[in-house]
Amino acid sequence: MSNSGGNGMRFGGLTSRVLVWMMLLAFVPMAIMTGQGYHCAREAILEETNEHLLSLATSRSALVSTWFAQRFSEIDVIASSPSVARCCAHFANLSEEDIDREATVMLRAVLGRVDSYDGIAVLGADGAVVARVSRDGTDTGDAGAYVRTGGILAADGEIEMLRPELDGNGNVVLFIGRHIQSGGSRQGLVVAKLNLTRGLEPLLHDRAGLGETGRTYLAWVDRSASSRAESKDAAHSVQILTEPLPNMDRVAMRRPLPDAIAARGLPGQVEHVEYTDERGKAVWARLAAVALFPMEVIVEQDVDEALAWIDVLLRRVAVTGAVTFLVILVVAVWTSRKLGEPLRVLARVAQNVTTGNAQDRVGPLSGTEAEDVRKAFNTMLDELAAQQRELVRTATLASVGELSSSIVHEMRNPLSSIKMNLQSLLRTVESDPGYRELADIAIAQVARLERMLNDLLQYGRPVEIRRQPMRFDDLARSAISLTVDQASKNRVRVVVEDELNDTALFVDSELMCRALTNLVLNGIEAAPQGGLVTVRGRRDADERAIVEVIDTGSGISSETLDQVFQPFFTTKPAGTGLGLANVRKIVELHGGSVTAGNGNGGGAVFAIRLPLTRENIA
Incomplete structure (x- = not known):
């Protein structure tokens, strides 16, 4: 580097x-x-204008749709009236007074309440006028002719309308009709003449949000299959209601729709178009279809005004x-x-x-990512150091295993011969108390050597873990059952405190029982007569199982606390120094750890920490 x-x-x-x-x-x-600044700015402004025009077109289309729905509702009330149907069915037999009382009075009420009607007529099934009213008192025209020539009624009796036209006063008018049915048969027809100029101009020509050059108009777009090929013709796609420009009257404004609109195909969805209007200016427009009717609301604004900024x-x-x-x-x-x-x-x-400084680590770094890398780097160094220590420990155990197996093999036969000879000698000198005591001591030392060799063999031998779920209570009582004689001899009471309940410990029952038995025997030996050894199972804050063996003895001295798990270290005159070493080996093979310490009230505390499984024992 x-x-x-x-x-x-x-x-x-x-x-x-x-x-x-x-x-x-x-x-x-x-x-x-x-x-691309100019292009981006232009597109952004046009997009904003486009959305604004869309909002205006949609809102005003909803107002127009509501207006038409109200008119159709009023006509439907007249057509569904039993009295009107009776007048149509018995027209020849009724007097003018009867017709006026039964039908005309209803027509006058609607005409007087709604300013948008120029006139309303009720026709019989034969096309004869049964009753009619008009706003100016004049004839409303031959409504029967409108029915016959315009074909405004569908076979199913739904409301239909004729194409809007200009009347003699330059107003846009529209005829709508509704069949009168009674007893399953058609009795006649209600025809109404709507003045769209008077009814819709206040809704369409509100200047709010239109700026200086914006305008709104209503278009009739007939895109039926028969007229689609001629959709650009003024007879099929025309503006029918618009706000006049300066020096133009309403008649002049009744013109074909721009090609950009007329060539769109079938209406029904909101669209946006750009075209040149009759003044030769580029405009942007948004269209919104009027629900259920062949009409569209179109809102325009000059592009120049939109791009002023x-x-x-x-x-x-x-x-x-x-x-x-x-x-x-x-x-x-x-x-x-x-x-x-x-x-x-x-x-x-x-x-x-x-270069050899294995304990060097990276200090805190600024920045979240750098700190994460620092932690990962230091963790990697710690794990490498731990793996190196584990390799050394594994190699040591392997060496100890090979050495212990060789020693045990070489010493067992001579030791068995010595033990048999001492037992024979004991029978010979049994009558002499002095020699008998010497023989008992020798036999006890041979037994100690046998235990030491067994512990050494267990410590150095490779172990295969066979895990299975096991209750803590079952584990603790299995270990205690093996220490009953020693506890009774030392007059020590052993109790179990189970806070794990049915939580499963996934362990090798034989090996873990051996480790726990070793700790309980140590506690019994350390406790005074009348003392207590507690075997407790609980869960810690990290969701691990804690198995504790607590005695009431004198505790562990601070000088020896760090050495108790080292092989061949012991403070007992007859100890081998391998019991706690074997305990640590068994616990670590289970992925856990074991620690030693002193309780607050005195006495030693040995704690085994094991990972918990997710399963409970029923």
Whole structure:
């Protein structure tokens, strides 16, 4: 690793490369944004205008649809009236007074309440006029002729309408009709003449939100299969209600729709178009279909008005871009230096570890990502150190295993011969108390040697774990059953405290019972007569199972506390020093740990920590 550089930037180094790339990444978008500024600003303004026009078209289309729905509802009330149906069915037999009382009075009520009607008529099944009323008192026209020539009624009796037309006063009018049915048969027809100019202009020509050049108009778009080929013709696609421009009257404004609208295909969905209007100006328009009817509300606005602020926006974009570029330059320099610093620290620590300083670690770093890398790097070094220690320990155990197996094999036969001879000698000198005592001592020492050899063999022998779920209570009582004689002899009481209940310990029952038995026997030996040994199972804050063996003895001295699990270390005159070492080996094979300490009230505390399984024993 190179030792040069310090905090400076070297050409070709990470810091300089990061700076160059960040500047390029900042400059290229800025250059593109500057070159396309006009286009982007224009599109943004047109999009905003488009959405605004959409809102206006949709809201006013809803108002028109509601207006028509109200008119149809009023006509439907008349057509469904039993008295009107009776007048149609018995017209020849009724007097004018009867017809006036039964039908005409209802027509006058509707006409008087709603200003949008020029007239309403009730026709009989033969087309004869049964009753009619008009706003100006004149004839409403031959409504039967409208029915016959316009074909405004569908076979199923739904409400239909004729194509809007201009009347003699320049107003746009529209005939709508509804069949009168009674007893399953048609009795006649209700025809109403609507004045769209008087009824809809106040809704359509509200200037709110239209600016200086915006305008709204209503279009009749007939796109039936028979007329689709001629959809650009004024007879099929026309503006029927519009706000006149200066020097143009309503008749002149009744013109074909622009090609951009007329050629769209079937209506029914909101669309946006751009075209040149009758003044030769480019306009943007949004269209909204009137629900259930072949009409559309169209809202226009001049493109020039929409783009009036584009120069101001472009100047703002240029100033903002220059400031942004300077800010990015400063941030790029600072960021490139900050990104390089953690890598230099990591490289220095890695070099120290490779040269023998295995305890060196990376200190706190600024930045969340750098801190995460630091923790991962230090964790990796800790795990490597732990694995190295484990390798040393494993090699030591393997050596001890080979040595112990050899020793046990070589010593068992001579030791068995010595034991048999001493037992024979004991029978010979049994009558002599002095020699008998000597023989008993010799036999006891032979038994101690046998235990030591067995413990040594167990410690060095490879162990295969056979896990199975087991209750803590079952484990504790199995271990206690093997210590009953020793507890009775020492007059020590052994109790179980189970806080784990049915939580399963996934362990090798034989090995874990052996480890727990060793700890309980140690507790019995350490406790005074009348003392207590507690075997407790509980759960800690980390969701691990804790198995504790607590005695009321004198505890463990601070000098020996760190050595109790080392092989061949013992404070007992007849101990082998391998019991607690075997306990630690068994616990660690289960993925756990074992610790020794002293309780608050005196006495030793041995704690086995084991990972918990997710299963409970029923």
